[in-house]
Structures are given as structure tokens and as C-alpha cells.
């Protein structure tokens with residue numbers, strides 16, 4: 001399956017609606033002559049004498065971002081070769097063992113096919129950037145990485161793929177720890193395309209090994225000038241030491257901020273932190289701010305709600321927990337976003353690749369029903385997510401402005417019901433509360449319109465080309 005086709009460069013997008021404004025606007029784009037990269041040059045009031053239909057102007061919002069998604073494990077459940085590995089018990093242990101079994105069967109063509117499914121469904125949702133985890137260990141060796149490098153290159157017009165060299169398995173314990181570490185080091189030497197070092201301290205067999213895992217990843221990322229990303233504290237056991245304290249202490253002692261100023265640290269899952277009291281949250285916030293640490297948290301609610309591992313003694317009650325992302329941002333002034341994590345595999349058999357479905361889920365999970373909440377949830381899967389993975393510096397608002405990258409979605413008033421009736425969406429809240437069908441979203445990536453859907457809407461007067 002080929003990557004999507006994109007139009008020529010857009011000079012302007014005319015007669016659109018911006019959030020919180022009822023009048024029409026034009027977005028004007030300029031391109032640098034050496035890099036060809038586009039920038040929003042101005043946003044000006046629309047001149048209604050222009051021949052552009054503005055009775056129902058499309059709402060325009062920044063494009064979406066996956067801050068945390070597993071490219072190599074996507075849609076294992078949709079590939080016939082893994083039909084014998086569909087969940088039977090639905091437990092975390094089963095997910096680990098079935099996924100290990102599936103991994104031993106991964107081939108490059110299979111990785112490319114499933115990766116393309118994920119990319120196609122993400123791009124058609126409006127995603128233009130993603131942090132993609134690919135595993136490197138003694139089972140898959142460098143296969144997942146090879147497939148990711150191919151996809152990063154093929155899909156570069158549509159989506160910026162940031163590759164995480166990811167140790168899902170132990171690197172400081174178990175009989176394969178040393179061999180896994182050798183593959184990781186080899187990958188870091190051979191692949192300049194790796195942007196991020198990712199590890200999973202909780203799979204190590206002891207707390208000492210987990211701490212070694214954390215220190216190693218931080219040191220290596222600093223030496224190589226890469227971002228670092230942890231699957232951390234993925235439990236709901238109050239008796240277990242929360243490793244976030246050790247991690248923040250290590251970043252501070254090593255001088256991460258002064259020595260690695262543009263590279264960021266991401267902490268994923270962290271369900272154990274949902275048991276923290278107010279004093280502990282304040283302590284996290286103080287530690288991060290006083291030491292100026294570029295740390296973001298990513299809540300992964302579809303996975304967490306499905307299988308955040310409860311302590312054995314409470315297994316009957318099946319408690320669930322996930323990071324309270326909106327409260328972390330508002331009450332504790334932390335940087336936090338939301339990610340899809342997994343689609344179509346034993347860790348998360350439910351949910352789609354569409355980040356707007358996550359934002360929608362957030363309304364219920366965080367009991368966040370105001371319009372301001374909807375704006376924040378949209379940012380968590382869009383501009384905040386892009387900044388958290390280090391692809392943009394600070395624009396965290398969902399309101400487009402001069403100087404922004406022309407990656408955006410036009411929410412069009414198109415009938416997807418087959419009844420000749422369509423309900424227009426005019427606010428961010430309406431988009432988040434009930435995400436409209438993908439077919440109603442026109443994606444502009446780097447100033448070019450995705451024209452793959454085969455209709456002729458790219459010729460509509462709203463789109464003006466260079």
C-alpha cells in the first residue's frame with residue numbers, strides 16, 4: 001500500500017472558521033526557498049466577496065500527534081498468521097507471553113503491512129507526527145527497526161516518525177539480559193535514525209536491576225544526545241517503591257538539563273502514581289520545577305484501564321487506574337499528554353488509532369466536561385503532544401497563529417450518514433465530545449493537502465495553490 005498522495009503546496013486556505021470565532025478567516029502560507037518548509041505567514045479576515053462558499057466554514061485545528069505508539073506490535077490481532085494468539089485469559093502475563101510468541105514470528109513484510117495499517121489509519125485521522133516504539137532484543141533483533149526506518153522514509157511527506165529504540169525486555173536481569181543489551185548497543189551504533197532510547201524498568205527481576213536500567217538509559221541518552229522514554233511504575237501496588245523518585249533524582253544528579261538542554265524525558269503509564277496523595281504530587285511538581293527538568297508524562301488510558309496490573313491480593317476487585325492527566329496539568333503544573341500506546345494486540349485489544357477517540361475518552365475518565373476541558377484534551381493529543389516529544393518548542397495552544405507549522409485539519413461538513421444529512425461541528429468541544437468520521441477531516445501536512453481519498457474536494461475554492 002503506497003503512502004498517501006499530497007497536493008501541490010497551498011498558498012492559502014480561505015474562508016475557514018477558527019475556534020471561538022464565528023467570522024471567516026484566511027490562512028496564508030509561505031515556504032522557505034532552501035528547506036521548502038512551510039510556515040503560516042498570516043491569518044487574515046476573509047473577504048466575503050471572494051468566490052468561496054462560507055455558509056458553513058470548516059473549523060480548522062492543529063493536526064494530531066501520537067506521543068506514544070507501538071509501531072511493531074500494532075494490529076497483531078488483525079493478521080491471520082497470529083490467529084492462534086488471540087487472548088484467552090486477557091491477563092497481563094498472557095499478553096506478555098503471547099506477544100513474545102508473536103514476536104518470534106515477525107518478518108519484515110509482516111511488520112511493513114501492519115505498520116502501514118497503523119500509519120494509514122493515523123494519517124487519515126489527522127496525525128502528522130508520532131513517537132514510534134520498536135523493540136530491539138534477542139528475539140526480533142533489528143527487524144522491527146529496519147521496518148521502522150523504511151516506513152519513516154516512505155511516509156515522510158505525511159507523518160514525521162520519531163523512532164524509539166525500545167527495550168521491552170530486561171537488559172540487566174534474566175538469562176537474555178546481556179544479549180538484549182548487545183542488540184540495543186548495536187542498534188545505537190548502526191542506526192542514526194534512532195531519536196529516542198526507550199526502556200521498561202519494571203520488567204527487570206529486581207529493584208536494583210530496574211534502577212540500573214534507569215541509570216543506564218539516562219547516561220546513554222545524554223552521551224548520544226537523544227531523548228529518553230520510560231515505561232515506568234506500571235502497577236497499582238502501594239507496597240511497591242515508586243521508581244519515579246529514583247528517576248528524577250538521577251536526572252538531577254547527572255545534570256540532564258544543563259548537559260542535554262533540548263532533549264526531553266517522557267514517563268509513560270505511571271499508574272502507581274495514581275495512588276499518590278496531594279503531598280506526593282506537590283513533591284513531584286517541586287522536584288521537576290526546581291531542577292528545571294524537561295519531563296513530560298503520558299497517560300495511556302486505553303491500555304491502563306484494560307490491564308493496569310493490580311496487586312495479586314486485590315485481583316478479585318480488579319482495581320483500575322490511569323494518570324489523571326488534566327489534574328496533573330492544572331493542579332500541579334506538570335506537563336502531561338495522552339497516547340494511544342497499543343492498537344489491536346493482547347496488551348490493548350480495544351480502541352482505534354484515532355487520537356480524537358482518546359481525547360473523547362478523557363472527558364469521561366477525568367470527568368472533564370467543560371469547553372475549556374475539551375480544549376485541553378484536544379491539546380493533549382495535538383500541540384502539547386508534539387511539544388512533549390520535542391518536535392516543537394512551546395506552542396501548546398489549539399489556536400493557530402503566525403509562525404506555526406502548516407500541519408492542520410479542516411473539519412468539513414460532509415454527510416457520512418448516507419441520509420443526506422450532516423451535523424456541522426463548530427467548536428473544539430463538539431469535535432472532542434463526539435469525534436466526527438475520518439472522511440470529514442481534510443489533512444494538510446507541511447502545507448500540502450492529502451488528496452488520496454479520490455474525491456475532487458482538493459479543487460474546492462477553499463484551497464488556493466501556489
Ligand SMILES: [Zn+2]
Nearest residue numbers: 070231268341
Ligand atoms: Zn507503551
